[in-house]
Amino acid sequence: MSRIKAANTAPELFLRKLLRSKGIRYRLHYKLIGKPDVVVASKKLAIFIDGCFWHGCRKCLRLPRTNKPYWIAKIKRNVNRAKIVNKKLKSEGWKVMRIWEHELKQSATPSVKKVEKFFEK
Numbered sequence: 001m002s003r004i005k006a007a008n009t010a011p012e013l014f015l016r017k018l019l020r021s022k023g024i025r026y027r028l029h030y031k032l033i034g035k036p037d038v039v040v041a042s043k044k045l046a047i048f049i050d051g052c053f054w055h056g057c058r059k060c061l062r063l064p065r066t067n068k069p070y071w072i073a074k075i076k077r078n079v080n081r082a083k084i085v086n087k088k089l090k091s092e093g094w095k096v097m098r099i100w101e102h103e104l105k106q107s108a109t110p111s112v113k114k115v116e117k118f119f120e121k
């Protein structure tokens, strides 16, 4: 598997639909550190959808039975990389929002509310 993120996944489409319903204009392939899934340039907001497996979501993660140390190390690297990306973006004046994949499968999850709240301002 060479790519961690697949394009146009269900959680991504869910987020885009949510933003559209609020009339928020977003960009998908904005060139930015860490390749955010969605960028709202007008608000300097970068949104990442963190895959529950790849980012080690405590709620959903089920490690494969074999090669556990390998997967744990891999997930740790992803998490560390995400932290570095967050720092870099913030140092350049971006706001960073990270949403768990599992929170974008239904409305009214804490993350969906967080996104809605952000744009109420």
Ligand SMILES: [Zn+2]
Pocket: 052, 057, 058, 059, 060, 061, 100, 101, 102, 103
């Ligand atoms: Zn999860």
